[in-house]
Amino acid sequence: MNFKLSLGDFIDTIMKKTLATIVMAGAMVFGLNAQEIGNDELTQIRGSFSHSRDDMARMNAISGNYDLRKLAVNRERQGKTDHFFKYRVKVSGITDQQQSGRCWMFTSMNVLRPSVMEKFNISGFDFSHNYCYFWDLFEKSNLFLENVIRTAERDIILDRDVAWFFQNPVNDGGVWNSFLNIAEKYGVVPASAMPETAHSNRTSYLTSFLNEYLRKEGYALREMISDGASEKKTRKYKLQAMKGVYRMLVLFLGEPPVEFTWRYETENGEIKTLTSTPADFYRSIVPADYGSDSYIMVMHDPTRPYYQVYEIDNYRNTYEGVNWKYLNLPLDEIKASAMASIKAGEALYASCDISLYYKSDEGIADMDIYDFGSLMGMDFEIHDKAARIMTRQSGSAHAMTLIAVDTDENDRPVKWQFENSWGPDAGHNGYYTFTDEWFDEYMFRMVIRKDYLSGKAVEALSGEADMLPAWDYMF
Numbered sequence: 001m002n003f004k005l006s007l008g009d010f011i012d013t014i015m016k017k018t019l020a021t022i023v024m025a026g027a028m029v030f031g032l033n034a035q036e037i038g039n040d041e042l043t044q045i046r047g048s049f050s051h052s053r054d055d056m057a058r059m060n061a062i063s064g065n066y067d068l069r070k071l072a073v074n075r076e077r078q079g080k081t082d083h084f085f086k087y088r089v090k091v092s093g094i095t096d097q098q099q100s101g102r103c104w105m106f107t108s109m110n111v112l113r114p115s116v117m118e119k120f121n122i123s124g125f126d127f128s129h130n131y132c133y134f135w136d137l138f139e140k141s142n143l144f145l146e147n148v149i150r151t152a153e154r155d156i157i158l159d160r161d162v163a164w165f166f167q168n169p170v171n172d173g174g175v176w177n178s179f180l181n182i183a184e185k186y187g188v189v190p191a192s193a194m195p196e197t198a199h200s201n202r203t204s205y206l207t208s209f210l211n212e213y214l215r216k217e218g219y220a221l222r223e224m225i226s227d228g229a230s231e232k233k234t235r236k237y238k239l240q241a242m243k244g245v246y247r248m249l250v251l252f253l254g255e256p257p258v259e260f261t262w263r264y265e266t267e268n269g270e271i272k273t274l275t276s277t278p279a280d281f282y283r284s285i286v287p288a289d290y291g292s293d294s295y296i297m298v299m300h301d302p303t304r305p306y307y308q309v310y311e312i313d314n315y316r317n318t319y320e321g322v323n324w325k326y327l328n329l330p331l332d333e334i335k336a337s338a339m340a341s342i343k344a345g346e347a348l349y350a351s352c353d354i355s356l357y358y359k360s361d362e363g364i365a366d367m368d369i370y371d372f373g374s375l376m377g378m379d380f381e382i383h384d385k386a387a388r389i390m391t392r393q394s395g396s397a398h399a400m401t402l403i404a405v406d407t408d409e410n411d412r413p414v415k416w417q418f419e420n421s422w423g424p425d426a427g428h429n430g431y432y433t434f435t436d437e438w439f440d441e442y443m444f445r446m447v448i449r450k451d452y453l454s455g456k457a458v459e460a461l462s463g464e465a466d467m468l469p470a471w472d473y474m475f
Contacts, residue, residue: 101172187278363428
């Protein structure tokens with residue numbers, strides 16, 4: 001092969017190698033000078049706690065109260081954020097994912113619910129999340145076994161891919177493309193066609209037993225291949241393993257319908273009956289262009305270049321499905337697109353880090369709602385979003401439906417609202433209002449129709465995607 005390297009690239013390469021050498025040398029020096037905490041150091045550290053009245057009061061208050069949010073509430077921010085919005089998508093009813101990690105599934109379906117209610121002229125509607133959850137776990141199990149077969153010749157301990165597969169064969173997690181893969185293959189059904197069970201609402205037992213079973217069968221497949229089993233024998237064993245997966249899922253979740261009959265009452269008081277297959281029902285309730293050709297996930301990840309498409313390797317639930325793919329954009333682009341979608345009456349799948357700075361009883365997320373620094377008398381927080389991402393302090397962990405935005409006199413956003421899936425008793429009647437400043441720090445991604453993107457963003461979609469590993473620091 002012939003490689004051409006410009007003078008600039010050559011100098012850049014040399015500089016990077018030199019810098020890496022200096023860093024390694026520095027690390028070695030620091031390593032040689034490292035020392036344990038001795039008596040002198042310990043005396044200095046112990047003496048740094050002042051035992052002042054302020055510090056003693058802090059110690060007494062903090063050590064005696066588990067929920068520090070009650071002590072850190074910033075009273076000056078109380079009542080400063082209301083729940084009124086200039087632009088809001090028409091939604092109705094709050095769902096509840098219970099003790100499960102299916103927020104991505106609930107959010108994907110919550111985005112579609114308003115159009116279903118409009119189509120059938122009904123005041124309320126919900127999908128069967130249990131139905132999609134069944135097929136999600138079923139397909140994830142198949143993907144795991146296929147990955148095991150594909151990597152059977154690699155070391156089960158040292159190879160990072162293999163270790164990743166066996167660490168957590170299946171789980172509740174997912175993103176919008178996960179819903180898309182399942183819905184396009186198996187369809188969807190109304191809630192009454194496959195109601196929730198104790199184990200769809202509380203999934204820990206099911207996933208625990210299923211993962212143990214999959215590890216057993218995955219290990220057996222590796223041993224078979226290592227012993228020289230034929231392709232035919234390997235495939236036969238894998239099919240038998242999938243029968244076991246199906247059996248376990250049926251025992252915990254019930255059996256998914258091939259066809260269903262749904263009775264509903266319209267706003268006019270008419271009782272109607274619909275008989276359909278899940279696939280036909282799905283096609284009847286989504287827009288004709290609904291899917292990855294017309295919609296894209298956008299991400300705000302300040303650690304990577306903007307206007308670049310990224311794809312997460314092997315992050316999907318069906319073997320033949322699409323991986324998680326997103327376009328990284330700056331915040332102003334994302335906000336402009338989100339506002340355009342909301343103004344057009346189209347809710348958005350969105351995902352954020354809701355772990356800090358939200359007051360659940362009021363349904364408010366605000367960067368100033370708590371003052372933990374004053375409570376502890378120290379600055380312990382990472383204030384830079386990129387640094388929080390790279391140090392694993394923050395990352396997108398919960399999906400909700402973005403439905404509203406309020407703006408100032410210049411039509412610039414001041415606050416936004418989520419429709420959550422934690423039931424009507426969580427937040428403000430099931431909704432969460434968050435300030436625009438909170439958006440900047442803790443909003444990460446959303447799924448948006450490409451029509452609402454800028455020309456620059458649309459042009460970026462034609463670029464080749466950078467492939468990232470599933471264990472990347474962002475995921």
